[in-house]
Amino acid sequence: MNSSDRAPHPENYLTAGEPGLWSWLRTHDHKRIGILYAVGITFFFFLGGIAATLIRLNLVTPAGTLMSAETYNKAFTLHGVVMVWFFLIPSIPATLGNFLLPLMIGARDVAFPRLNLFSWYLYVGGGLFTIGALLLGGVDTGWTFYTPFSTMFSNTHVVLAVVGVFVVGFSSILTGINFIVTVHTMRAVGMHWFRLPLFVWALYATSLVMVLATPVLAMTLSLIALERLLGVGIFDPALGGDPLLFQHFFWFYSHPAVYIMILPAMGVVSELITCGVRRQIFGYRFMAWSMMAIAVIGFMVWGHHMFVAGQSMYAGIVFSILSFVVAVPSAIKVFNWVATLYKGTIDFHAPMLYALGFVGLFMLGGLTGLFLAATALDVNLTDTYFVVAHFHYIMVGGSVMAYLGGIHFWWPKITGRLYPEGPARFAAILMFFGFNFTFFPQYLLGYLGMPRRYHAYPEPFQWLNVLSSAGASILAVSYLMPLCYLGWSLWRGAPAGTNPWRATGLEWTTPSPPPVHNFPLPPVVNEGPYRYRP
Amino acid sequence: MMPTTLQASSIAPDIDALFNAMLVLSSVVVVGVFGTMIVFCVRYRRGSPADRTERKNQSLAVELTWTLVPLALFIGLFGWSIGLWQRLQTPPADAAVIYVVAKQWMWKAQHPNGQREINALHVPLGQPVRLVMTSEDVIHSFYVPAFRVKQDVLPGRYTQLWFTATRLGHFTLFCAEFCGTDHAAMQGDVEVLPPGLYAQWLERHASATLASRGASLFRQLGCSGCHGGQSTVHAPDLNGLYGRTVALSDGSHIVADDRYLHDSIMLPALQVVAGYAPIMPSYQGRIGEEDVLALVAYLKSPAREYAHEQQ
Numbered sequence: 001m002n003s004s005d006r007a008p009h010p011e012n013y014l015t016a017g018e019p020g021l022w023s024w025l026r027t028h029d030h031k032r033i034g035i036l037y038a039v040g041i042t043f044f045f046f047l048g049g050i051a052a053t054l055i056r057l058n059l060v061t062p063a064g065t066l067m068s069a070e071t072y073n074k075a076f077t078l079h080g081v082v083m084v085w086f087f088l089i090p091s092i093p094a095t096l097g098n099f100l101l102p103l104m105i106g107a108r109d110v111a112f113p114r115l116n117l118f119s120w121y122l123y124v125g126g127g128l129f130t131i132g133a134l135l136l137g138g139v140d141t142g143w144t145f146y147t148p149f150s151t152m153f154s155n156t157h158v159v160l161a162v163v164g165v166f167v168v169g170f171s172s173i174l175t176g177i178n179f180i181v182t183v184h185t186m187r188a189v190g191m192h193w194f195r196l197p198l199f200v201w202a203l204y205a206t207s208l209v210m211v212l213a214t215p216v217l218a219m220t221l222s223l224i225a226l227e228r229l230l231g232v233g234i235f236d237p238a239l240g241g242d243p244l245l246f247q248h249f250f251w252f253y254s255h256p257a258v259y260i261m262i263l264p265a266m267g268v269v270s271e272l273i274t275c276g277v278r279r280q281i282f283g284y285r286f287m288a289w290s291m292m293a294i295a296v297i298g299f300m301v302w303g304h305h306m307f308v309a310g311q312s313m314y315a316g317i318v319f320s321i322l323s324f325v326v327a328v329p330s331a332i333k334v335f336n337w338v339a340t341l342y343k344g345t346i347d348f349h350a351p352m353l354y355a356l357g358f359v360g361l362f363m364l365g366g367l368t369g370l371f372l373a374a375t376a377l378d379v380n381l382t383d384t385y386f387v388v389a390h391f392h393y394i395m396v397g398g399s400v401m402a403y404l405g406g407i408h409f410w411w412p413k414i415t416g417r418l419y420p421e422g423p424a425r426f427a428a429i430l431m432f433f434g435f436n437f438t439f440f441p442q443y444l445l446g447y448l449g450m451p452r453r454y455h456a457y458p459e460p461f462q463w464l465n466v467l468s469s470a471g472a473s474i475l476a477v478s479y480l481m482p483l484c485y486l487g488w489s490l491w492r493g494a495p496a497g498t499n500p501w502r503a504t505g506l507e508w509t510t511p512s513p514p515p516v517h518n519f520p521l522p523p524v525v526n527e528g529p530y531r532y533r534p
Numbered sequence: 535m536m537p538t539t540l541q542a543s544s545i546a547p548d549i550d551a552l553f554n555a556m557l558v559l560s561s562v563v564v565v566g567v568f569g570t571m572i573v574f575c576v577r578y579r580r581g582s583p584a585d586r587t588e589r590k591n592q593s594l595a596v597e598l599t600w601t602l603v604p605l606a607l608f609i610g611l612f613g614w615s616i617g618l619w620q621r622l623q624t625p626p627a628d629a630a631v632i633y634v635v636a637k638q639w640m641w642k643a644q645h646p647n648g649q650r651e652i653n654a655l656h657v658p659l660g661q662p663v664r665l666v667m668t669s670e671d672v673i674h675s676f677y678v679p680a681f682r683v684k685q686d687v688l689p690g691r692y693t694q695l696w697f698t699a700t701r702l703g704h705f706t707l708f709c710a711e712f713c714g715t716d717h718a719a720m721q722g723d724v725e726v727l728p729p730g731l732y733a734q735w736l737e738r739h740a741s742a743t744l745a746s747r748g749a750s751l752f753r754q755l756g757c758s759g760c761h762g763g764q765s766t767v768h769a770p771d772l773n774g775l776y777g778r779t780v781a782l783s784d785g786s787h788i789v790a791d792d793r794y795l796h797d798s799i800m801l802p803a804l805q806v807v808a809g810y811a812p813i814m815p816s817y818q819g820r821i822g823e824e825d826v827l828a829l830v831a832y833l834k835s836p837a838r839e840y841a842h843e844q845q
Contacts, residue, residue: 069715142712148689149672149714153638237690238818240801243673244688277578280591286601308675309686310693313623317616324608328601335600338567341574343589348579356571363567367560374611376618377553380682383675383710447553448539449679451710454718458706 012416012513028113029516034099035414036120037090038407040127042483044086051079053476056438056469064456072455073140074156080143081161085168086127088399089257092264093210094123094175096406097203099414101179103507103514104197106188106523111181119174126168133160142453144254147235147246151227159228162221169214169221172260176210179203188506190525194288197505197529198281201288202267205295209256209263213299217253220246247309251302259298261395262362263291265402266333269355272405273337275503276352277344280530283336290329297326307378316375323373330366334359349501350424354405357432361397365390368443386446389439397435404431404482411486412500416513417493423485431478437471504531542701542726543681545621550682552614559607622683625696629662633744635823636687637670638713639720644824646831648747649739653722655707657699658732664696666792668823675711678724686711690800692792699726748832751825755817769814770807776834781808795830 013031017023024032054075058066067075098116102109110116133139139161141150150158183204187196196204224246226232233239235246274281281287303311303319337359346352368390372378381387405428411419441464446452450461457465499508510519541547577584632655633644643655657663667676669689676695677684685695709720727735742750752758760769775790783806788794797804799821802814817826 064718069718073712073715073717140715146673146712149712153672153714237688238800240804243690279589282590283592283597285592286597308684309673310688310691313620316619316623320615320619321609321612324612325605327608328605331604332597332601334567336597338570338574339596341571341578343584343586344574344578345586346575346579348575356575359571360568363564367563370560370608370611371553371556374552374556374615376549376615376622377556379619379622379684380549380679382684383677449677449706449708451677451708451718453712456718 011515012511013516014416014513016516026117028109028117030098030102030110030113030116031414031514031518033116033120034095034097037094037098037123040120040123041087041091041095044082044127045479048079048082048087049476049479051075051082052472055079056472058455059457059465060469062457062459062462062465067455069455070140071138073142073453074138076453077139077142077161078134081130081139081165083395084143084257084261085165086123086130088261088395089172090123090168090175091261091399091403092268092406093172093179093203093206093260094119096199096268096403096410097179097206097264098175100410100507101182101200101203102186103413103510103518104200104505105183105186105191106506106519106525107182107186108517108519110178111186112178115174116178119171119178122171122174123168126164126166126171129160129164129167133157133164136160144250145221145224145246146250147224147227147243148237148241151224152236152238159225162224166218166221169218172210173214176207176214179207180211183207188523188525194285195525195528196288197267198270198284198287198291199264199267201291202263202265202270205291206260206263209260209295209298213253213256213260216249217257220249220253223249244306244310247306248302251305252299255302255305256295256298258391258394259294261399263294265358265362265399266291268402268406268409269337269358271503271505272351272355272402272409273340273359274530274532275409275501276349276355277340277346278532279340279344280528280532281336282339282342283332284528284530286332287336290332293329294326297322297329301326304373304378307375308382320373320375324370327366327370327373330362334363334366348425349421350419350428351405351409353425353428353432354401354408357428358398358401358405361393361401361432361435365393365397368393380449381446383451384446385442385450385452388452389442389446392439392442397439401431401435404428407482407486409501410507411489412496413507413512413514415490415493416496417489418496418500419489419493420485423481427478427481427485430474430481434471434474434476434478438468438475439471441465441468441471504529540680540701540705541682542699542703542705543678543683544698544700545618546680546682546700548618548621552611552618555614556611559611622695625664625694626662629664629696630658631664631666632657633824633827634665634667634676634687635670635827636667636674636676636709636720637823638672639709639716641676641707641709641720641722642824644744644827645736645739646744647736648741648743649736650741650824651739653707655722655724656732656735657724657726658729659699659702659726661729662696662698664694666692666694668692668796668827670823672713673711674709674713674720677708677710678705679708680705681724684710690797692796699724702726702728744828744831745835746832748828748830748835751821751829752832755821757829760814767813768810770810772833780805782806783808783810783812792830792834795833796826799826799829 058064136157139156141154223234227234233241235241235243301323304323307316445464496512506523635642641653643651667687669687674687681697683695683697705724707722707724760767761772778790779787780790800818806812
């Protein structure tokens with residue numbers, strides 16, 4: 001790429017246009033919208049984190065003396081709702097995905113820039129409803145809104161929270177549509193499907209799930225509001241409804257939603273590892289197809305959340321085997337990442353440490369998922385802390401590690417500044433240990449029979465809970481650290497240059513921060529991704 | 535200090551065997567993968583003199599190996615678990631039935647001979663027990679970790695679980711499905727007694743049987759006014775109804791099981807018997823699930839007894 005010599009240097013996207021907040025709030029630039037999302041999800045991450053802190057503090061004593069049962073129930077509901085819908089689901093796709101997708105495929109922007117901005121406003125609008133529910137006194141149903149508790153029994157602001165989630169759902173549907181159309185129609189010349197970086201494949205698979213699953217959530221939440229407000233009998237048996245119907249609807253969305261949260265993380269990690277190892281990904285096509293397989297099979301496993309809920313024995317058998325099958329593509333990915341290390345030239349910079357941490361924690365989360373796929377074991381383990389530990393290994397150990405790894409990796413591209421490597425490595429390592437310290441004891445608690453969502457618990461469970469809370473304090477420090485040194489680097493970081501990692505990929509061929517329409521001249525692609533030279 | 539994972543039911547050792555097998559298998563995978571990662575990370579760190587020639591970027595044979603080997607293992611584990619699952623889901627025919635009604639935030643149990651208890655359950659050692667459960671309000675979940683059994687308890691339907699206790703003593707019963715403010719306090723004590731002591735306990739707490747309590751409810755609530763032998767109201771005859779196939783006014787047929795009888799009392803407009811006017815009033819809100827259980831027990835009792843009560 002020697003085009004930058006000849007083309008005039010357009011202004012970068014951060015400083016272009018009129019200065020001030022107003023130009024950001026009206027922007028159609030996917031990069032700026034990515035940053036708007038980043039601000040939003042960071043706010044919600046720490047809001048959800050405060051709730052988590054209260055939960056862990058309360059569980060230090062068996063009697064749960066810090067909070068009343070009512071407050072505790074509201075705290076874990078807030079934690080779940082905020083972390084799932086306002087942090088995890090938009091986290092990687094809406095921030096890194098928005099920023100990087102057009103850059104990676106050599107496009108000027110996403111297909112529908114205005115729709116993209118609208119998605120962000122929906123996200124903020126949904127967030128306001130949720131914060132409103134919180135300020136008015138909170139919600140105590142758990143993030144799963146199980147009926148008939150949520151429709152006929154809870155005396156809290158269920159409808160407000162449900163409306164918030166309903167609205168934010170449309171934000172993810174619109175983002176999904178935008179990404180699908182962008183990948184189909186806006187790839188650069190020569191960028192055919194099997195030259196796409198795996199992060200683009202991941203976003204594509206994620207978008208399909210978003211578009212196909214989220215409407216079911218919207219419908220289900222509307223039915224909750226209908227039953228709660230108008231007494232239409234849908235889920236409450238006293239009105240002639242069926243509470244299990246709700247669970248089928250809810251998990252038909254919420255299981256695929258797990259893949260909305262983890263697929264983008266898998267994409268990020270593939271980018272991080274190839275650069276850290278300086279070699280091509282092992283088994284590119286298997287990596288791409290395994291993500292598509294996860295997206296498709298992921299739609300057929302929702303019943304594994306309901307093995308003891310009252311569905312038939314045969315439904316349990318079918319959902320069990322499908323749940324084992326969906327673990328196969330995940331196993332393929334772990335093995336391919338490890339194989340990529342073979343004969344590489346490995347640099348242990350912070351993004352690589354996050355990626356390695358991801359592989360380890362994701363594997364532990366995935367393996368314990370097999371225990372839960374085995375119906376006979378699930379009977380004992382479901383609705384205990386074993387499940388809590390399992391999905392935190394995937395969602396926090398997996399997705400959050402990958403998100404932070406990605407933020408570090410593309411930080412120079414996004415901001416034009418380098419972050420300080422020392423504190424970043426320290427935070428990554430601290431996070432890995434803090435995480436295990438927090439959540440591994442929870443596997444043991446669940447195995448020993450401690451049910452989840454318990455405000456108080458029998459005394460023999462105490463020491464494991466204390467261990468978990470102690471770990472959580474370490475984890476909290478490791479989450480606050482990036483906020484400090486990344487913030488510092490915005491002003492004091494060294495200028496990054498176009499390609500500080502010497503990474504492949506079109507995003508590294510344009511200046512940092514990139515110009516408004518990404519590339520001075522439209523790029524032409526003539527080889528596959530990850531053509532690293534050691 | 536460590537809470538023990540007592541095995542107190544006949545299925546617990548078999549569940550734990552599968553758990554332990556998966557634990558060993560997972561540990562092998564974790565050690566293998568972590569070990570490989572560490573070895574690669576050390577050997578191929580930047581600056582190391584390791585040989586890096588002849589790298590391959592793909593290999594169908596390798597990919598197929600690590601696709602098919604896990605798949606085969608998974609199918610094996612699935613098969614193992616399904617055998618246990620079927621055992622968990624199939625109560626022995628000779629199991630003693632105890633009815634459980636859950637409500638915010640307590641567990642109520644009724645034994646067939648009329649013994650009733652709250653947040654406690656007495657069961658005999660070594661004899662299969664089947665719990666037939668329903669809820670008065672929201673979804674709860676009956677969970678005894680020492681027995682390795684758990685089953686959600688739903689309003690508007692009957693779910694069941696069974697176990698054979700193999701160890702004497704007290705075991706904690708938890709509610710495992712979030713059910714509102716005092717969810718965490720919804721615990722109970724399951725006491726396993728030697729069969730002799732259990733029989734004594736039953737005797738000490740005996741009162742009217744469930745079916746006879748149902749018979750008196752049948753009169754008190756006015757059911758007999760319409761469904762009784764000499765009634766002038768045109769209402770279906772309930773003699774020998776249980777287990778029979780009933781023709782409904784919408785042309786469909788249904789087997790009169792517990793759930794049908796329950797719904798006919800609580801939601802009579804849902805399934806109207808062919809040839810009858812939908813004039814039965816709903817008892818929703820007027821009687822609780824425990825009374826419904828008694829009424830159903832009465833309707834299920836041999837027709838002879840039922841006819842006798844009518845006179």
